[in-house]
Amino acid sequence: MARIIGGIASTHVPAIGKAIAEKKHNDPYWRPFFKGFDYVHYWLAREKPDVAVIFYNDHGLNFFLDKLPTFAVGAASEYRNEDEGWGIPVARSVPGDPDLSWHLINALVADEFDITMCQDMLIDHAVTIPMTLMWPGERWPVKIVPISINTVQHPLPSLARCLRLGCSVGRALETYARDLRVLVVATGGLSHQLDGKRAGFINKDFDQLCLDKIVNDPEALTRYSTHDWVELAGAQGVEFLNWMAMRGALTGRVTQVHRNYHIPISNTAAATIVLENASTAARHAA
């Protein structure tokens, strides 16, 4: 049976892609951010996931505003990145796992999540930058299932809905017959705002609250409306929806084993966390 080993959440700011290309890891501006990945590398080398389910938001590469799904699940055998017009290098392709994708799609629709199914899906920097941060080497040792959440055009799905989406994915993973070690990833956040006179808004206090609650009490965050979230975390801080979905998919006993938080990376409060998930079966055995 598949086993959910844990979750990783990471910021996906495009500037990180440029910094990696220019090898700025030890530059004083970048070091506090990149060193937060040393533990991630150690943990991934130890835990060896086979597949990563990645909750992220597309920024106008695969989806335009003409047809914008609230939730979209990738079902491709390969995911390509392309020129996004942001001046960051085009990343290598990532192998998919269509069999697992269709298992999740079937389970989600049975669970009344009316998702969009994508057999052809470009992945943007919101997938490729966290992939590069997690596995900086020459190859990526996992297959992926990307799940896109609309964080661009209001109305957005609620925090509660995204938590439930993650729960549904988690339950589906637990019933998947193949013997896989599954990592769940969330990308984006934390507080930031790119648009309007309030551009540059960051809320360290609220970020700390979110980082605390996401581990042991994500339900507490569902009391906030989208409007509250824009006010407290900034217009693009709504990318936290991806974090809610990731956390929902961790169905067992969850322990935070790593946290890094640093301001600023570009206009963003950058955060990286690693959560371990003790499976229900392990809990029963204990």
Add this chain to the structure above:
Amino acid sequence: MTQDIPGTIMFDGTQAQKGFALNRMCFSFNSAENRAAFVRDEDAYCRKFGLTDEQRVAVRSRSVLAMIEAGGNVYYLAKLAGIFGLNVQDIGAQQAGTSVDAFKAKLAAAGAADVASGVRDRATARACESRHPHTGGQ
């Protein structure tokens, strides 16, 4: 959706409808060929995408706030900004009405705010949390 957060225009259905032509043009800038076509003949390129007069003026003036007012979405506008070699910090500073250096300094200052004790943060966090006790999930 109410537009009552200072300095913030929510990209909702009203803005999405208003900005469709402008955002569609910016979406086309995923292609280097299209970016070059825009640079070659900006007027013709904007005409091809049917920009409104307000949008055309906003693009001509390079004012990001005016483009947002005209329905532009920042993720799409960033693709246009990239043509001029501007990143999100440059356009952030322009919108906030400060120099890029001052904009960066303000961000750095937000990071330097003390969290070592955690006391003030937790107090603020509780204040944040108590905003909507009626919908609490506990």
